[in-house]
Amino acid sequence: MTATRADPPPPELRLPKRRGVELSLLVCAVVISVFGYVSVGLGRNDAVPPDAARYGAGLGLLALLAHLAVRLRAPYADPLLLPIAVLLNGLGLVLIYRLDLETPHDQAAPAQLVWSTFGVALFIAAVLFLREARVLQRYAYLCVAAALVLLIVPIFFPAVNGAKIWIRIGGLSFQPGEFAKILLAVFFASYLAANRDALAYTGRRLWWKLQLPTGRVLGPIVSIWLLSVIVLVLERDLGTSLLFFGLFVILLYVATGRIGWIAVGLLLAAVGAFVVGSYEPHVHGRVEDWLSPFASIDAGQGPGQLAQSLFAFAAGGMFGTGLGLGESVLIGFAAKSDFILATAGEELGLAGLTAIFLLYALLVARGYRAGLALHHPFGQLLAVGLSSILALQVFVIAGGVMGLIPLTGMAMPFLAQGGSSVVTNWIIVALLIRVSDAARGPRPEPVEPDAAVPVAEGTESR
């Protein structure tokens, strides 16, 4: 896990920084986004949008500032992370702007641009002021307390579209659950990093490979996790509860290496999903919708949202209708948020959709890559946790709008309309940048003297 002290320190090893690569990729990302923006205007009105230059300049400036922050404070960071985030965010702005054209009385793109700017600002702040992701480990309990508060507060606010996950103050509204997922990831990573040996090797053996750790070790984390899931179920935010569940199971597995946990997790998930899906009317409706998306058509009530979404994807075909030329606005409510991927599918086609999925995959893979290269368990677990949040979120929402799994309300990272989501995703990328900088950069001196205690040769098995 840590390097043996026997190795002589490498003389003048020049580690690649790749900041030039990042800058050129950023230029590409901005150019592609502006091209998309122009092509929406050409498709819809046969004219270049009047503010195309401003959009390009704004996005370019954000990208440049973020790049400078990375160059200054995280020079060894993975050069792909920032350009992918900029491209996805730029593309999201294009899609929202495109859908705004269909709903003249409901303009979402300007607000999204403000939120994106805020997100990038937080990204820059995080990169500049958080020197080392490892310090977060110290604030694990603060994080979990904040997460629980954030999760519980919306209960006291009125429900919006059936889910009590919003806080409205003045004209602003945001989804605290979005921020809570980072905080919980930090807590899980921290707790598991500290207690993974106890979790893996102590306690009573139940049967075969499943070993139940002592309640003292397992208790706190399970109760916190259960608490958050129960709160979310009460708030009817199924997407996020599913996400927390998945995050917990994945991190538990990574930390302990016990397949049994996955089995238990899946079993619990199956039971929970069945119970909630059968008895909670809101969810039950969505399961029914998923099983037979065209039932409402046969019943003479016209196509439901999922059916409209499938129609949109189908209309895109291989190469799409072209930006601005689709009819995904027929999806109606939530076309700009939960269902924004349908617009991408219709107007960019299977080709564009595949590109988007691959961008996400690359982002996730780069996160894992950083985790693999790190040398301390907290960082590893944090990298895996944050990457898994992205991966699970993409799968749950994309699978939902494409009829692969039942629909759960969630935001497509960076693409969908939603301020809290964009800000949260920028913070996730900032943390990944931080972690990858540590993973790819020169190995830091051990922080704590204890860790420097030499380990006997040959005993490193992990």
Next chain:
Amino acid sequence: MIRQIRHTAAFCLVLLVALLVNAGRIQVVDADSLDDNPANRRQTVARFEQRRGDILVGGKAVTGSVDTGEQLRFERTYADGPLYAPVTGYASQTYGTTLLENAEDSLLTGTNPLLAPLPFWNDVTRGRQPGGRVATTVRASMQRAAFDGLAGRRGAVAAIQPSSGRILALVSSPSYNPEQLSGTGPAVTAAWTALTGAEAQPMLNRAIRQTYPPGSAFKIVTAAAALDAGVVTDVDAPTSVPDPYVLPGTTTTLPNEVDGCDRASLAFAITFSCNSVMAGLGVKVGAADMLDTVEKFGFNDTGIRIPSGVAASNFDTEMSDDQLALSSIGQFDTRATPLQMAMVASAVANGGDLRRPYLVDRTTSADGDPVSRTAERTYRQVMDPSTARRVRQLMVDVVEEGTGTNAGIDGATVGGKTGTAQHGIGNAGVPYAWFIAWAQADDAGEPAVAVAVVVEDAEADRSDISGGGDAAPIARAVMEAALAE
């Protein structure tokens, strides 16, 4: 932990593959069936996204498109809607399309691959070209003459150019304005309910979709069959059919409206419309030869398209002799569309060479580049040219000295045949008045027009209805318009 992280990454890869496979399933495999789902508004939206191409009469558009700015953007408009409704049909956002609007829909909406600059271009782009234009063979003056002649009475007119098969007029009356059905909403629904519920059936295209007993007008077909089969060799020689004529195998006698039909010649029988002679000749020709001739004229053909489908005219294939006798004078189960009877006149006028009738002269792209042109083709050589010559003369006699004098035109040779068809149970219905005719200017080398007119007027006093009285003047007006071109 390295191993577990790799496992987790592999798990994410599985999720990615599931998403990609699912996307391929929806966007490629299931795409067509989802596109065709009737609840999917996309095809409808795309369909009305651009101006629909126009239908032309004499080079001038009789249709138009108006931009409503709604989701279904362009709506159809019609200049002289009721006049051309039997030609154009309607193109409705609610009720679909009919007639030419239907038959040429892919061209008018721009999806026809022939409009694309390259083969499969539209498949690749999933787009469509600007709507093309359809030039019809209809002549505005003749259409107007026929429409005004019917003056709102129930009936129909079909006129054909015998030498080519071009349909010069196609009128059904009473008519309706297809523009009423163009859009969506309560007004359109109300118009639809009113039109479909109306007793006069204004949306029924009587010229090509309604069959009537042709009555005495059918005697031209029987005459041609008798001459071709050699049953009659001299049109002026007396036949052996007595008056009163008893239908074979029955005790029923067949009445005549005129005197002098006893053993009358074919010429007399046609000129003055003797039922007995023509019924008897039909029986002598025999079912097989009658059917042969009748089908050459187009009866029993379910596949006639102009390009809209034409209802099949009927002549029974199996009949007893008494039924054959009645069928030979256009009664019993014999039924014909007005277009079919215009084809009968056309075949006679064109020396027995029946040209395939068609309504679309050519189609072009929106820019006027040619897309297709309808080729003139022979439908059938119906009868021997010498037979045609003799039947022509019989028809001329009808107009010059017989029942069709109302159709005579100065400066032209006109041949015609009247018909007054009994129908209804026990012939209780008001009879249909028929007139079929052709006209050739004295200085022209070939007939300009063949026409069929049917008037079914329930309001009229029964005795007033006759082919010569009601239908012949309309036919004359149409023929005059044709000769004036």
